[in-house]
Amino acid sequence: MNRAKKITPFIFILPGLLGFMAFYLVPFFYSLGYAFMDKPVGGSFIGFQNFADLLKNKSYIKGAVNTLRFMLIGIPSCMAVSLIGAVILKDIKSQKMWMLIFLIPLVIPSGSMAFFWRMLFDDNGFLNSLLVKVGINPVSWLNSGAAVTSITIIFIWKNIGYNMVLFLSAMANIPRDYYEYAYVCGAGKLKAFFSITLVYLIPAFFLIFIMSIINSFKIFKEIYMITGSYPHESIYMLQHFMNNMFTSLNYQRLTAATCLMVFAVSALTQGLFAAERRFLR
Amino acid sequence: MRKKIICGLMSAVLVSSCTAESKPTISKDFSQPVSGEITVSAYDSMRYKDGLEEAARLFEQRYPGTKINVDTFGSMPEIKTMETEDGVTLSVITASSDSGKEKDYISRLNTNIMGTGGSDLIAADIIPWYQYSDSGYLEDLSLYIENDPDFNKENYFNGIFEASKYKGGLYMLPQSFSFDYLEYDRRYGFDGKLTGITSYKALMEFAETLNLPEETKAFNYLGGEQMFNRMFSSDYNYFIDFETKKVNFTDGYFEELLHSAKEAESRGWISLPSFTQDEAATFSFDNIVLADINEDSTNAVFGFNGVHSLYSYLTKKHIPDGQDNINVAMSTATAGGVNSDYSEIGGIVGDKEGSCGYSLMNGYVMNSQSQNRRLAWEFLKFMLEINTPGSIAGIPVNKEAMSEQARLYITGGLFMPEMDTEMTDAEKQIHTDFLSITEDFVKSITSHIINDSYISEVVFTEVSEFFSGGRSAEETAKIIQDKIQLYMNEI
Numbered sequence: 001m002n003r004a005k006k007i008t009p010f011i012f013i014l015p016g017l018l019g020f021m022a023f024y025l026v027p028f029f030y031s032l033g034y035a036f037m038d039k040p041v042g043g044s045f046i047g048f049q050n051f052a053d054l055l056k057n058k059s060y061i062k063g064a065v066n067t068l069r070f071m072l073i074g075i076p077s078c079m080a081v082s083l084i085g086a087v088i089l090k091d092i093k094s095q096k097m098w099m100l101i102f103l104i105p106l107v108i109p110s111g112s113m114a115f116f117w118r119m120l121f122d123d124n125g126f127l128n129s130l131l132v133k134v135g136i137n138p139v140s141w142l143n144s145g146a147a148v149t150s151i152t153i154i155f156i157w158k159n160i161g162y163n164m165v166l167f168l169s170a171m172a173n174i175p176r177d178y179y180e181y182a183y184v185c186g187a188g189k190l191k192a193f194f195s196i197t198l199v200y201l202i203p204a205f206f207l208i209f210i211m212s213i214i215n216s217f218k219i220f221k222e223i224y225m226i227t228g229s230y231p232h233e234s235i236y237m238l239q240h241f242m243n244n245m246f247t248s249l250n251y252q253r254l255t256a257a258t259c260l261m262v263f264a265v266s267a268l269t270q271g272l273f274a275a276e277r278r279f280l281r
Numbered sequence: 282m283r284k285k286i287i288c289g290l291m292s293a294v295l296v297s298s299c300t301a302e303s304k305p306t307i308s309k310d311f312s313q314p315v316s317g318e319i320t321v322s323a324y325d326s327m328r329y330k331d332g333l334e335e336a337a338r339l340f341e342q343r344y345p346g347t348k349i350n351v352d353t354f355g356s357m358p359e360i361k362t363m364e365t366e367d368g369v370t371l372s373v374i375t376a377s378s379d380s381g382k383e384k385d386y387i388s389r390l391n392t393n394i395m396g397t398g399g400s401d402l403i404a405a406d407i408i409p410w411y412q413y414s415d416s417g418y419l420e421d422l423s424l425y426i427e428n429d430p431d432f433n434k435e436n437y438f439n440g441i442f443e444a445s446k447y448k449g450g451l452y453m454l455p456q457s458f459s460f461d462y463l464e465y466d467r468r469y470g471f472d473g474k475l476t477g478i479t480s481y482k483a484l485m486e487f488a489e490t491l492n493l494p495e496e497t498k499a500f501n502y503l504g505g506e507q508m509f510n511r512m513f514s515s516d517y518n519y520f521i522d523f524e525t526k527k528v529n530f531t532d533g534y535f536e537e538l539l540h541s542a543k544e545a546e547s548r549g550w551i552s553l554p555s556f557t558q559d560e561a562a563t564f565s566f567d568n569i570v571l572a573d574i575n576e577d578s579t580n581a582v583f584g585f586n587g588v589h590s591l592y593s594y595l596t597k598k599h600i601p602d603g604q605d606n607i608n609v610a611m612s613t614a615t616a617g618g619v620n621s622d623y624s625e626i627g628g629i630v631g632d633k634e635g636s637c638g639y640s641l642m643n644g645y646v647m648n649s650q651s652q653n654r655r656l657a658w659e660f661l662k663f664m665l666e667i668n669t670p671g672s673i674a675g676i677p678v679n680k681e682a683m684s685e686q687a688r689l690y691i692t693g694g695l696f697m698p699e700m701d702t703e704m705t706d707a708e709k710q711i712h713t714d715f716l717s718i719t720e721d722f723v724k725s726i727t728s729h730i731i732n733d734s735y736i737s738e739v740v741f742t743e744v745s746e747f748f749s750g751g752r753s754a755e756e757t758a759k760i761i762q763d764k765i766q767l768y769m770n771e772i
Contacts (some may be wrong), residue, residue, distance in 0.1 A: 039417035040395075041649055059770035215626065233763055244771050247384075248412035249391055 028262075035256040040249070050256040060257060063241040070148065070219070070237070073156045079205070081156055082163030087193070089164065090171055099168070102161035105264045113158075114225035118142075121150050121226075142227055147235045155219050162215075163208050170204035171197065206276040210269055249252065284467075311429050317653040318348035319644075319660065323404030324386045326353040328643060328674060336664045343376050349660055352391040352400060354386045383407050383734070394418060394648065401651035403645040403662060405453045407734055411523050413646070414452035420647040423451035425594055425658050432662060438720075441678050444639060444729045448524055455729075456643040456665055457675035461511070462722055463627035464584035465593070471627070478631035478725055481512045484583055485541055488550055491582060497654045498551055501581035501618045505546035506748045511585060512538045513740060514640070516632040517730045526769045530762040534633065536754040583632060588676055591718060592690050595711040597621055629722045638728040641676030676719060687715050739764045 010017075035050050037043035054060050085102065089095050105113075120126050121141035128138035141150045174197065182192045220239035223231055229244055230236070238261060245254035296724070323329035330353045337349035377469070387408060393399035394413075403410075413419050426432050426442070445455055458500070463479050465471050469491060488499040502508040513520070520529050545551050617625075631637035651657050665679045677683045686695070691708045694701025704712060740761055747757040 039415075041417040043417060053752055055768060061768055062767065124623060200377060229740075230768060233767060236767065241771060247391065248772055249394065249416050249418060250412065250415065250772070251395070 026196050028258075030179070031255050032259055033184055034251045034254075035259055037252055040251045043119070043252070050252050051260065054253060054256045058254075059236075060238075060241055063236055063238040066234065066236055067217075067238045069150065069153075070235075071213065071216050072218055073148065073243060074152045075209065077152055078156045078159050078212060079163060079208060082160050082208070083167055083201075085160060086164045086167035086198070090168065095168075099161070099165065101254050104161070105158045106161055110221050111225060112152065117154060117222065119151075131249070143232050145232075145234050147227075147232045151219060151223055151235055154222050155216065158219075159212065159215050159246055163212070166204055166208050166211070167201065173199045202279060203276065206272055210272055213265070213268065285376045290475070304712070306443050311655075313655060315656055315659045316346050317656050318350065319401035319651065319653050319657050320350040320352055321402040321404070321660070322352040322354070322390070322400035323406055324354045324383065324408075325404065325406040326355045328406065329353060329404050332643070332664075336410075336660070336667060339667065340660055340663050343663070344659070347656060354389070355382060394650070398650040398652065399648050401648055401653060401657040403648060405641065405646050408454050408646070409733065409772070410646045411447050411731060414447060414450065415772070418649055419452040420649045420651075420654065421450035421452060422454045422647060422658075422661075426451070429658070429662070436680050437665070438678050438680065438723050440723060440726055441639065444726055445644075447731075453641075453644050453646050454661060455639075455641055455678050455708045456645065456666075457677050458639040459587055459642050459675040460637065460639045460722065460726060461515075461585045461630045462588060462591070462622050463630055464586055464590070465627050466619050466623045467625045468623050469582055471625075477628045478635050478637050479628045480631055480635070481515060481538075481541070482633050485545075488545070488582070493550075493582065498549070499547060500551045501582060501584045502551045504748075505542040505551065506735065506745065508536060508545055508551055509542035509744060509748070510741065512542060513744075514730065515630050515638075517709045517732075518636070518638055518728050519632050519634060521731075521733075521736060521765065521769070523731050523733075523769075526772065528762060528766045530758045530765070530770050535758045535761070539744070539754040541758065543748065581619055583627075584624070586602060586618070588719060588722070589690065591626070591715055592687075592711070594626065595714050596691070599707045599710050599714075626718065629725050636727050637725045638730040639726045640730050640732065676723075683719070684712075684716060686710050687712055691715070735768060736765055739768075 026238050034040050036045055036047060038046045038049070089098050092098070109113070118125070122128070123138065123140055123143070125141070127141060131138055139146050141147065178196050178200075181191055187195065217239065220243075223235055223237065224240070224243070227245060229247070231240065231241065238257065242254055242257050242261075245257065247253070321333055322702075323333065330351070333351045333353070337351055340349055341347055390399060390403065390408065410419060423442070423446070426434065441455055441458055442451060445451055445453055447453070463484075471487065491499060493499060500508060502511070516534070520535060521527075522529075629637050645661055647654065647657050647661065665677070666682060677686055688704060689695035689701060691711050692700055692702055692704060743752070743757050743761050743764075746752045747754060752760075
């Protein structure tokens with residue numbers, strides 16, 4: 001009976017597990033072999049030379065720095081805006097309607113939205129026409145340093161609904177008694193927010209932070225559709241580098257970069273889980 | 282225990298993938314029969330499709346039992362016709378580039394190469410073949426040239442093969458190539474001074490010495506931007522070195538070219554563009570103004586012509602009363618060049634360091650994973666030897682093919698088969714002169730201008746901003762440097 005109990009879950013997850021192994025795990029490890037060869041065709045084993053070359057490659061470094069910078073700007077901004085939105089929507093009557101509105105960006109196809117964003121941010125686009133009307137010089141939203149601002153706006157717009165749902169469900173689990181007790185003791189709303197809401201949202205913060213890290217990589221899709229394979233250097237991400245390596249059939253460099261990225265993301269998420277466990281303890 | 286088993290399995294998968302994909306062993310025995318089936322793919326249907334299909338048909342006739350599959354991706358150009366009030370039929374061929382389709386083609390090519398092996402021969406039209414060769418996907422065709430006893434190197438422009446080498450190997454074999462030569466108006470006293478390789482820098486210095494009447498221009502370009510594009514093409518290899526991945530736009534020379542082209546426009550050395558951008562955008566048949574092709578509108582001191590313009594020059598020289606000759610008619614229809622009554626051939630156009638590159642018209646690469654490289658090589662060799670519809674663009678790298686192409690051009694048989702007759706004495710003289718002049722020019726060619734589509738797009742987009750007054754030369758050079766350096770650092 002005990003054995004049956006142990007085996008039963010594996011039977012249920014087996015189809016998904018086999019698919020994951022067949023389409024992700026095995027191809028990943030198989031293609032990883034290219035990272036240790038000098039050429040995919042007719043090449044020879046060169047150890048970690050590709051990794052060493054990659055860490056000295058200026059395009060790779062630029063992509064990595066830009067990706068990190070975007071994560072440091074975009075993720076906290078998105079989480080902050082989502083939290084504020086969730087706090088505002090928490091107690092209003094039309095909460096469901098507003099949640100629906102904020103979740104719409106998740107279901108609109110990226111291709112359609114890319115067209116809209118291009119019209120909005122283009123040098124001769126809607127945003128610049130508004131700026132000119134009020135007497136402000138137009139900004140090159142996609143072809144200058146302001147491109148980071150543009151993609152942060154896109155990132156927040158796309159993920160605000162998803163994060164708000166997670167925050168709202170976490171906030172719903174905080175017992176009302178705590179707030180009532182706090183108000184009775186003379187605490188104001190702001191004090192209650194920092195002392196009760198934020199504290200009890202910490203587990204949710206970890207989850208949303210991890211999900212936001214994953215979503216921050218997905219922003220490449222919008223950037224690619226709006227600006228192509230070689231955008232402005234401030235928004236040239238790691239995925240641009242890897243995508244371009246695929247286009248030029250440079251599989252050794254592509255797989256080396258993929259391996260490093262998987263390693264970095266795994267280390268980060270494991271570190272976050274460890275920090276969460278330690279905090280909760 | 283479970284973790285050890287999983288780690289062991291993953292390690293086994295990893296180790297098994299650490300063997301490079303093995304190439305089929307190449308047979309250097311060229312005495313083996315030519316048989317089997319190969320696939321040739323190309324994107325640029327207009328330039329390659331008809332030629333490949335014709336070549337495939339002829340090859341299969343020569344070698345029964347072989348099968349050459351031709352796979353072209355791009356759409357053929359659209360041909361629109363209209364009839365004027367005078368009963369003249371105008372045909373306009375519109376061919377546009379579609380960067381989305383080009384990306385789809387390259388993506389499909391890459392998927393095929395990494396999956397099933399891909400086509401045996403691939404046209405070097407839009408593919409970044411130099412990147413593919415770095416990863417070992419292309420055969421070094423110099424090995425085939427050296428080892429094939431039937432390949433007669435004397436029949437080819439070996440200098441073009443040398444110029445085509447990349448990192449010591451011949452990964453792209455040109456079928457036909459082109460270059461520009463200089464033509465000038467001898468009334469301005471340049472005899473003897475414009476031979477050999479002439480750079481734009483030298484020509485700008487000559488233009489300084491001229492005191493031209495208003496209706497005469499120094500150069501036969503329409504607008505500073507068009508002139509800049511030619512100047513940039515001539516110095517392409519100075520700015521970009523694909524072998525060392527060096528990019529050099531900010532040492533001042535690029536800005537100098539931009540200023541030169543703009544100055545040429547402001548000093549009246551070149552014509553202004555006939556169409557404004559808005560007119561070009563709304564182009565339709567209604568906009569066409571038929572020029573009187575008999576009017577003498579040749580009024581430039583210097584002309585930069587494709588090598589086929591030599592036919593017109595030589596025809597006028599050897600058949601002075603040949604107004605009905607097709608080559609003379611073609612030259613008369615081209616306005617804005619050097620007055621043909623006073624034109625002389627100068628040298629070949631080169632870069633500031635005195636070297637000259639050729640532009641590829643048709644060329645091919647061989648997939649190193651091809652299962653029938655013997656057949657692929659034979660077909661490639663066959664295509665070099667024959668003249669096909671596609672190879673009229675440019676000079677064939679095979680001397681006999683070039684001679685035959687020249688004969689067809691001179692008699693008019695290339696465009697109208699019924700005119701393919703025995704050459705007259707004058708036509709034979711034109712033929713001899715053309716071959717001699719072209720061979721002399723080709724001896725000066727020492728490099729190949731690798732025309733990367735992304736680099737061209739960046740340069741011409743940013744340069745447009747400069748010519749429209751939106752940016753300074755220094756800013757333009759810096760932006761181009763940053764973008765292209767980022768691109769070159771990847772490859």
